[in-house]
Amino acid sequence: MIAVADKIMESYALALKLPIDWFKPLTRKPIVLVRLAHYPSPDHDLGDDQMSCGAHTDQFGVTLLAQQDGVCGLQVKNSDGEWIDAVPVPGTLVINIGDLIERWSNGHFKATEHRVIMRKGLERYSAIVFHMPDYHSTIDCCIKDEKPKYIPIIAGDFLLKRESVYYGPSNEWVGHEENILNTEQYFKTILNSEQI
Ligand SMILES: O=C(O)CCC(=O)C(=O)O
Numbered sequence: 738m739i740a741v742a743d744k745i746m747e748s749y750a751l752a753l754k755l756p757i758d759w760f761k762p763l764t765r766k767p768i769v770l771v772r773l774a775h776y777p778s779p780d781h782d783l784g785d786d787q788m789s790c791g792a793h794t795d796q797f798g799v800t801l802l803a804q805q806d807g808v809c810g811l812q813v814k815n816s817d818g819e820w821i822d823a824v825p826v827p828g829t830l831v832i833n834i835g836d837l838i839e840r841w842s843n844g845h846f847k848a849t850e851h852r853v854i855m856r857k858g859l860e861r862y863s864a865i866v867f868h869m870p871d872y873h874s875t876i877d878c879c880i881k882d883e884k885p886k887y888i889p890i891i892a893g894d895f896l897l898k899r900e901s902v903y904y905g906p907s908n909e910w911v912g913h914e915e916n917i918l919n920t921e922q923y924f925k926t927i928l929n930s931e932q933i
């Protein structure tokens with residue numbers, strides 16, 4: 738999967754008219770998270786306001802998502818603001834652009850908003866690989882002649898702040914430094930190293 742993500746980063750570099758290996762020095766030791774999701778079958782069709790996974794963008798670089806054949810549920814928002822089904826295509830992966838790529842590309846690539854809505858009588862499984870640059874890499878506008886739209890950020894700091902929203906005891910990370918510390922400890926544990 739890392740090799741697939743590397744290829745995708747190469748294609749992003751070419752699309753941005755950068756050398757093919759432009760992202761390589763910043764993705765040598767990528768942060769990679771895997772999420773295996775099971776959505777139980779609801780006993781009624783869920784409405785637009787009842788989501789199995791609420792609308793969001795992924796905070797990472799590239800997301801590689803394997804869907805179960807024949808089971809819909811994932812929806813993505815198109816450029817007209819409409820939700821469309823990401824119908825599973827056997828033997829393929831869904832590739833999502835995450836927030837970091839949007840920032841890196843100075844907004845040329847948009848982080849795709851997506852959500853999951855389940856239908857009555859169907860359960861669903863998905864397997865998701867989130868690929869991020871190296872922990873300490875600085876994410877700054879990669880296009881030389883453009884005015885940067887975003888302030889530079891350290892990839893790992895950004896991840897810790899965003900993940901603490903999901904995994905910390907509170908849903909607000911401003912003023913909840915303990916969430917960030919807990920999440921930092923969590924990542925150090927799973928990466929099994931103080932030198933991330
Ligand atoms: O299960 C899915 O298809 C999507 C899950 C998702 O968007 C996520 O975990 O970030």
Ligand SMILES: [Fe+2]
Pocket residue numbers: 793794795851
């Ligand atoms: Fe997502």
